[in-house]
Amino acid sequence: MKILSAEKIREADAYTIKHEPIKSIDLMERAAGLCFDWLYAAAPKLFPDSISEEKDWVFYIVCGTGNNGGDGLVLARLLQRNGYNTEVAVVHVSDKPSKDFTASLDKLGKGKKSVIEIKKTADIPDFPDNAIIIDAIFGTGLNRPSEGIGREVIEKINQSKSTKVSIDMPSGLFDCDNAKNDPKGIVRSNHILTFQLPKLSFFLSENEAMVGAVHILDIGLHPDFLKNIDATFHYLTGSEAAEMRKVRGTYSHKGTYGHALIIAGAEGKWGAAVLASKACLRSGAGLVTTHIGTQGADILHNAMPELMIQHDKAGTHFSNLPDLSDYDAIGVGPGIGKSDDTVRALKLLIQEAKVPLVLDADALNILADNLTWMAFLPKGSILTPHPGEFSRLAGSKLSHFESIEKQREISQKNGIYILLKGANSSLSFPDGRVLINSTGNPGMASGGMGDTLTGIITGLLAAQYKPLEAAALAMFVHGRAGDLALKNQSVESLVASDLIDNLGKAFESLSHD
Numbered sequence: 001m002k003i004l005s006a007e008k009i010r011e012a013d014a015y016t017i018k019h020e021p022i023k024s025i026d027l028m029e030r031a032a033g034l035c036f037d038w039l040y041a042a043a044p045k046l047f048p049d050s051i052s053e054e055k056d057w058v059f060y061i062v063c064g065t066g067n068n069g070g071d072g073l074v075l076a077r078l079l080q081r082n083g084y085n086t087e088v089a090v091v092h093v094s095d096k097p098s099k100d101f102t103a104s105l106d107k108l109g110k111g112k113k114s115v116i117e118i119k120k121t122a123d124i125p126d127f128p129d130n131a132i133i134i135d136a137i138f139g140t141g142l143n144r145p146s147e148g149i150g151r152e153v154i155e156k157i158n159q160s161k162s163t164k165v166s167i168d169m170p171s172g173l174f175d176c177d178n179a180k181n182d183p184k185g186i187v188r189s190n191h192i193l194t195f196q197l198p199k200l201s202f203f204l205s206e207n208e209a210m211v212g213a214v215h216i217l218d219i220g221l222h223p224d225f226l227k228n229i230d231a232t233f234h235y236l237t238g239s240e241a242a243e244m245r246k247v248r249g250t251y252s253h254k255g256t257y258g259h260a261l262i263i264a265g266a267e268g269k270w271g272a273a274v275l276a277s278k279a280c281l282r283s284g285a286g287l288v289t290t291h292i293g294t295q296g297a298d299i300l301h302n303a304m305p306e307l308m309i310q311h312d313k314a315g316t317h318f319s320n321l322p323d324l325s326d327y328d329a330i331g332v333g334p335g336i337g338k339s340d341d342t343v344r345a346l347k348l349l350i351q352e353a354k355v356p357l358v359l360d361a362d363a364l365n366i367l368a369d370n371l372t373w374m375a376f377l378p379k380g381s382i383l384t385p386h387p388g389e390f391s392r393l394a395g396s397k398l399s400h401f402e403s404i405e406k407q408r409e410i411s412q413k414n415g416i417y418i419l420l421k422g423a424n425s426s427l428s429f430p431d432g433r434v435l436i437n438s439t440g441n442p443g444m445a446s447g448g449m450g451d452t453l454t455g456i457i458t459g460l461l462a463a464q465y466k467p468l469e470a471a472a473l474a475m476f477v478h479g480r481a482g483d484l485a486l487k488n489q490s491v492e493s494l495v496a497s498d499l500i501d502n503l504g505k506a507f508e509s510l511s512h513d
């Protein structure tokens with residue numbers, strides 16, 4: 001699913017109005033109608049248990065004077081028409097109200113209830129603590145950080161304990177970069193009813209306090225526009241991940257699915273090699289060999305009889321390169337440490353490898369110490385840094401938005417894929433596009449989860465997936481396996497082995513997406 005900027009969404013609105021064709025006021029009615037349907041279904045769960053009777057429910061709709069405010073007014077009319085209690089406030093953020101706002105206000109005015117006009121501080125009401133506040137002050141038309149009376153109202157809304165439901169965007173939040181925005185001037189939304197497509201800022205860690213659950217409402221923007229428009233950012237959905245999965249031919253054999261090499265583990269961290277190798281075996285590789293210090297070999301053999309083992313010359317860590325000609329995919333890094341001979345062996349691997357490499361953990365830390373090696377990575381290689389590893393590679397600590405921009409830049413410059421891990425992992429392509437992941441949960445914030453991801457990507461690469469599909473499908477399936485594993489665990493108890501145990505179900509679940 002594409003993620004479009006506010007500017008492109010405005011173009012999509014205009015295209016739809018012209019080519020569907022539909023009047024802009026009718027598009028607003030459609031959008032607000034979908035908000036009503038959502039609220040109607042969700043309201044019983046949104047009000048506190050102490051207010052179980054519908055007659056006691058109050059919807060407090062706070063509108064700006066643009067089309068976002070217009071949506072709020074139409075929603076207010078629909079709620080009133082269905083017998084719900086409403087309070088409607090209009091914040092005079094601009095003295096040039098939009099045409100559709102004015103038309104919607106006129107229509108609402110034909111009902112009985114008066115509207116609270118907020119022009120100055122003294123007009124701001126005390127918002128209740130047990131209502132639903134509908135936030136319709138600013139949407140995609142925000143053109144500067146909230147200020148004046150609009151900002152004062154936002155701050156007052158944030159003081160209320162009521163559930164806040166934002167229309168299209170939390171008011172005050174920009175669609176992409178909020179680095180220069182003050183979080184105090186943004187509604188701390190519990191639910192966002194966003195139109196057609198999600199906005200990039202919903203997926204960024206710096207906006208966590210303002211972005212609650214995101215619900216995408218399909219308002220029927222024109223399919224031709226959505227199909228043809230180029231997008232830098234994409235949200236990876238289950239059906240898109242499912243399309244990447246390859247069907248296995250009846251007469252295929254282990255040779256069809258390639259031979260993967262995992263280089264992982266060192267003294268005290270043999271477990272990293274176990275996790276990466278197991279995940280690789282469970283992700284489609286025909287054969288898996290793990291190159292490991294002799295002291296770790298027994299642990300590995302006992303954990304997985306299906307695995308082949310290649311002994312390193314040093315007993316305790318990765319120090320020499322095996323013959324690479326046998327392997328279709330190579331994953332390197334989990335738990336390997338940074339010994340001098342490991343650094344030399346990694347350099348040699350980068351120079352000699354003829355297939356894309358998957359680099360994780362200490363392989364990335366070594367790369368960060370030797371950034372000139374980046375240009376010598378085989379094209380299509382995949383780097384999987386967590387934010388700490390990424391800041392070492394990028395050379396400084398950045399906001400999430402800045403990290404993604406930097407990630408794109410490094411990918412484009414070096415012809416590689418970068419999978420920046422975390423909640424809403426992002427995968428950047430050499431052509432500048434970025435996929436945002438939709439699976440995973442905070443239970444995955446525990447040691448060893450990244451090792452399993454390295455194994456999955458390497459397994460898919462061996463099984464003839466192209467780097468783009470291997471990285472994207474692995475990212476999705478890894479998070480999905482984490483989500484499925486959570487059904488029998490809690491966020492506290494989830495460990496990487498649980499995730500591996502659920503890989504089969506995760507791949508299979510794709511057929512239902």
Ligand SMILES: NC(=O)C1=CN([C@@H]2O[C@H](COP(=O)(O)OP(=O)(O)OC[C@H]3O[C@@H](n4cnc5c(N)ncnc54)[C@H](OP(=O)(O)O)[C@@H]3O)[C@@H](O)[C@H]2O)[C@@H](O)CC1
Nearest residue numbers: 013028066067068094138139140141142143144145146168
């Ligand atoms: N037909 C369609 O197109 C559809 C559109 N839809 C809906 O429209 C929304 C977009 O509407 P929009 O473009 O009217 O902008 P909106 O978010 O209401 O804000 C603009 C107003 O805010 C003001 N303003 C901005 N920044 C400010 C600030 N910092 N501080 C103070 N004021 C500020 C600005 O004033 P000005 O810049 O003139 O001072 C202007 O008055 C979109 O999110 C969706 O909800 C749906 O109904 C589907 C169909």
Ligand SMILES: Nc1ncnc2c1ncn2[C@@H]1O[C@H](COP(=O)(O)OP(=O)(O)O)[C@@H](O)[C@H]1O
Nearest residue numbers: 421422423440441442444445447448449450451
């Ligand atoms: N809060 C979260 N939500 C979703 N996924 C998460 C979250 N925290 C961590 N993850 C996922 O878990 C994995 C953690 O990787 P990493 O930090 O490298 O672990 P390790 O180095 O211990 O193996 C990543 O794939 C990341 O996307």
Ligand SMILES: [K+]
Nearest residue numbers: 135138169171
């Ligand atoms: K809003």
